[in-house]
Amino acid sequence: xxxxxxxxxxxxxxxxxxxxxxxxxxxxxxLMICDxxxxxRKQVELIRAAVQxxxxxxxxxxxxxxxxxxxxxxxxxxxSKREHVASDDGHQNH
Amino acid sequence: xxxxxxxxxxxxxxLNEHGDYLYRFAxxxxxxxxxxxxxxxxxxxAAIQNQSYSGKSAPRTWxxxxxxxxxxxxxxxxxxxxxxxxxxxxxxxxxxxDEFFAEDNRHWSDKPQTWGAPENLLEQKQFxxxxxxxxxxxxxxxxxxxxxxxxxxxxxxxxxxxxxxxATNAWVMLYRARMGLRKCLExxxxxx
Numbered sequence: 001x002x003x004x005x006x007x008x009x010x011x012x013x014x015x016x017x018x019x020x021x022x023x024x025x026x027x028x029x030x031l032m033i034c035d036x037x038x039x040x041r042k043q044v045e046l047i048r049a050a051v052q053x054x055x056x057x058x059x060x061x062x063x064x065x066x067x068x069x070x071x072x073x074x075x076x077x078x079x080s081k082r083e084h085v086a087s088d089d090g091h092q093n094h
Numbered sequence: 095x096x097x098x099x100x101x102x103x104x105x106x107x108x109l110n111e112h113g114d115y116l117y118r119f120a121x122x123x124x125x126x127x128x129x130x131x132x133x134x135x136x137x138x139x140a141a142i143q144n145q146s147y148s149g150k151s152a153p154r155t156w157x158x159x160x161x162x163x164x165x166x167x168x169x170x171x172x173x174x175x176x177x178x179x180x181x182x183x184x185x186x187x188x189x190x191x192d193e194f195f196a197e198d199n200r201h202w203s204d205k206p207q208t209w210g211a212p213e214n215l216l217e218q219k220q221f222x223x224x225x226x227x228x229x230x231x232x233x234x235x236x237x238x239x240x241x242x243x244x245x246x247x248x249x250x251x252x253x254x255x256x257x258x259x260x261a262t263n264a265w266v267m268l269y270r271a272r273m274g275l276r277k278c279l280e281x282x283x284x285x286x
Contacts, residue, residue: 003198003199003200003201004195004200004201004202005194005195005199005200008194008269008273009269012265012268012269012272012273013265013269015268015272016243016250016264016265016268017250017265036202036205036206039206039207039208040206040276042212043206043209043276043279043280044272044276046209046212046215046216047225047272047275047276047279048244049212049216050215050216050221050222050225051225051229051244051245052244052245053216053222054122054222054225054226055122055123055245056122057222058118058121058122059118059119059122060118061118062114064114064117064118064121065114065117066113066114066117066131066134067127067131070117070131070134071109071113073131073135074109074113074131074134074135074138075109077135077138077139078109078138078139078142081139081142081143082142085142085143
């Protein structure tokens with residue numbers, strides 16, 4: 001029988017790789033009788049879902065924008081780079 | 095000739111048209127405004143340097159592709175910065191995991207508690223805020239790896255390649271990150 005420690009490891013790994021049939025079976029048996037590890041699994045899955053939700057929220061929040069200072073800094077860097085590139089080669093863009 | 099002129103004009107506008115979008119994309123993955131700004135800058139500079147934009151895909155798609163690489167570069171830097179400090183991280187054994195399990199190594203000594211209905215939790219801003227705080231508290235190396243996996247959604251192969259670690263190390267560190275986050279989250283969520 002899997003220990004809770006081993007079960008917790010497998011639960012974590014199941015989020016990153018396919019478990020072998022043997023591992024999956026052992027884990028399933030353990031989870032059937034262990035409420036604590038079942039709870040652990042739900043919580044770890046919840047953390048994944050929550051992190052993904054936060055990611056989507058940040059991506060879609062139009063209030064999050066480059067600061068004026070950052071925009072200026074980047075624009076200046078672009079300008080220097082462009083001049084540098086232009087002076088380096090006299091070719092036209094393709 | 096007209097096409098060249100169009101490309102040039104578009105390039106001038108890329109910061110204005112796509113800057114904020116790229117910033118949000120980077121911020122969602124790096125969770126640090128300064129790093130996100132750096133990522134956007136590196137991306138736009140690389141785009142100019144490259145001059146390989148063919149016009150086949152939308153500029154935003156193309157720029158996002160470059161940005162993803164810049165984000166990985168920054169995450170790799172974060173990983174390296176911790177390298178000398180936490181050599182223990184590289185060991186297959188997990189010091190610190192003992193606090194979660196009893197001496198027989200079988201049972202939880204610190205049992206996960208009940209949190210409440212998942213659907214409700216995801217809706218609650220405070221829950222997500224606590225999670226973000228807990229993520230900020232992770233050691234930089236674990237945090238970078240966790241973000242690569244959970245947010246950037248890199249698979250194990252890519253992670254091992256980009257960070258030059260073994261698959262076993264990756265799993266151990268992700269396990270630690272998850273155990274730590276779960277514990278931190280529980281402490282602050284139930285403790286409120």
